[in-house]
């Protein structure tokens with residue numbers, strides 16, 4: 137039977153994104169594979185998205201990411217306007233078998249209200265973010281039997297409030313198109329630099345990476361936006377008004393003093409081939425995490441590009457990186473310097489082979505297609521007087537955590 141799934145990518149960035157965009161990159165990787173599996177996809181997004189789909193539903197001409205930096209009373213209408221467009225589609229048509237939602241909080245709140253109508257499709261809501269956030273909402277969640285959630289790592293779900301976890305049907309690791317055929321790709325010659333790729337924000341620990349680079353004498357390139365500012369020139373042009381943003385304050389107070397333009401450089405947001413070459417030619421990608429990274433797109437990308445990951449053993453990192461084979465992980469920031477030095481002992485081929493096996497869009501889409509069927513059949517059981525099967529959810533594997541976190545000698 138052909139399924140039709142409304143994939144709600146939200147109003148923030150086009151799909152695929154142009155440079156930075158964790159969730160939008162996941163959607164861009166997932167949708168083509170769902171279609172290959174015979175699933176029709178109606179994508180709710182912004183008009184500038186270019187991803188081929190069966191049908192599109194658009195709320196805004198372009199991504200509204202910059203609005204996210206404004207106060208709540210100026211920003212909240214955007215997500216609601218987008219969700220309203222989704223609700224209209226759900227009201228006007230009866231061919232949608234499931235909504236797969238990716239919009240933080242408001243997606244789950246609005247769609248679980250909509251799913252109270254017995255004729256509305258069931259919902260799978262993917263939790264892409266740190267579940268320590270939004271405790272007021274998650275700890276009292278009662279979304280009913282027709283709404284399920286999934287995480288992007290086991291560790292993320294382990295930390296979720298109990299009420300949210302009761303709605304969970306497991307986790308699906310993130311994927312990247314870069315993993316397709318990565319094991320057959322010719323190796324890229326390594327340059328001298330290491331890299332941190334991601335938003336410049338306290339959780340990603342760029343200040344720690346920069347400090348290490350100076351202390352240990354290795355070159356570091358920081359790539360990614362600071363708040364809404366994609367390039368150094370944008371940040372300069374924004375002037376003092378930019379300091380209202382917490383990531384800009386982090387940059388100014390903790391990172392910028394360590395960026396000297398030679399040992400440590402910030403190159404702004406890099407996209408497509410430039411990003412891939414930067415990462416593939418790096419000796420290591422550093423993840424000195426200061427938070428419980430929930431999914432880590434940049435982690436699976438670095439492995440697919442044959443660059444070992446070196447970082448603190450937090451969040452999803454131990455699920456994605458096999459200590460000693462695809463990178464080095466430690467619990468202590470004091471060990472990071474030795475790990476960067478030992479990175480030559482990791483074989484880039486192993487990184488690419490594991491990525492090809494574990495992190496392709498096809499692997500991810502097969503898992504989602506399975507979850508879609510579970511959600512659809514769980515809810516049809518309900519319609520027939522049954523209920524959603526929590527036992528099925530409980531039996532889903534929680535992930536293959538790498539056991540060793542020792543520093544190599």
Ligand code: UDP
Pocket residue numbers: 155156157158159161333334335359360361404405406407408411431432433434435437
């Ligand atoms: N990214 C990029 N260019 C940059 C910085 C980041 O293309 O200059 C991409 C990165 O490759 C990844 C995504 O943005 O695909 C960030 O996703 P991740 O899950 O690592 O972080 P988060 O969603 O927490 O920002």
